[in-house]
Amino acid sequence: MADQITLQVNGELRTCDSKTSLPNFLAQLGLNPRLVAVEYNGEILHRQFWEQTEMQTDDRLEIVTIVGGG
Numbered sequence: 001m002a003d004q005i006t007l008q009v010n011g012e013l014r015t016c017d018s019k020t021s022l023p024n025f026l027a028q029l030g031l032n033p034r035l036v037a038v039e040y041n042g043e044i045l046h047r048q049f050w051e052q053t054e055m056q057t058d059d060r061l062e063i064v065t066i067v068g069g070g
Contacts, residue, residue: 007059022053026063035066 003018009029016025022045026033038045039062045053 005055005057007055007057007061009061010063016055018055018057020055022050022055025055029063031063031065037064037066038062039064 004015005018006013006015008014014029016028020028022038022040023033026036026038033050038050040053041060
């Protein structure tokens with residue numbers, strides 16, 4: 001069994017397996033990666049870096065979902 005880590009997502013504590021990539025973490029949260037923007041530890045994280053970004057203990061993420069409508 002992989003080690004579990006705790007991180008903060010939009011102000012709430014969440015857990016995931018250590019070494020979980022950002023896209024996999026977003027999928028675990030039920031989010032469509034094409035429809036979100038991510039701030040990672042205080043910095044906007046450009047999509048080109050998502051795949052190589054692994055969740056670490058005490059990371060802070062702010063995730064904003066794009067909502068369509070009229």
